[in-house]
Amino acid sequence: MMEGIREFRENLSNQPTETINVTEEQLLPYKQLFMKVAGNAVRGGFVVDDSNRQIVSALFLYFLGLPGPLDFRKGLWLEGPVGTGKSTLMIVFAAFMQYLERGFKVYICSDVTNEYSLTGNLDLYLSNRYGIIKGPAEMCFDELGREPVPAGYYGNKMNVLQHILHIRYNYWRTQGVRTFVTTNMDAERVGQFYGLYIRDRRKEMFNVVPLLGASRR
16 A cells, blocks of 8 residues: 555646646545554544534645645644544544655644743754754644743743744745644734734634634544
8 A cells, every 4th residue: 555655646746736646546545544653642532523524625625735725834823622533633634644754743832932932942843954954844732821931931021922933934935835823822812822923923824713602523
């Protein structure tokens, strides 16, 4: 299966985006792999049902770089109430993309700020000079808005995620490096926590995807 998927992906990469036309038969190996990976990625398994089928389908096309409702040149901003499956979706697709050798990592925002408080170092989330690719990498920041603000390192106080999003906006503009975010915050609270600069660039830099409905927990 993996060899067929790899060949299919190489063929797609040679086509202009606007001319890509993929059949259900061609997508079937991807869908089978996705469901297998998703089932193992989260505790209790992963279920696609009427409440999440539309967003799962949209993200599936987005991460494969195929035409769909989301602009795959932008990042993702998943927002909505607690329990609507935002974190789960990103964990599942991170695992799926690792199988396709285009993986990204999911970092909990509270852990990121705690790391800054302990080390004062944010290189991993920014220039990534010491990472495998030696440059800015795609990644997801999970539970934005639940981290301590500001965080301190030897008396230096910083709104860590505000700083990271500000810098990564420039990486996106100049290098096309995407950022993925999950949050319970609406636009107004984003402005309150991270400033008007971040709020105003939210729709420019991201596909803003609301996840509503009943809790899936």
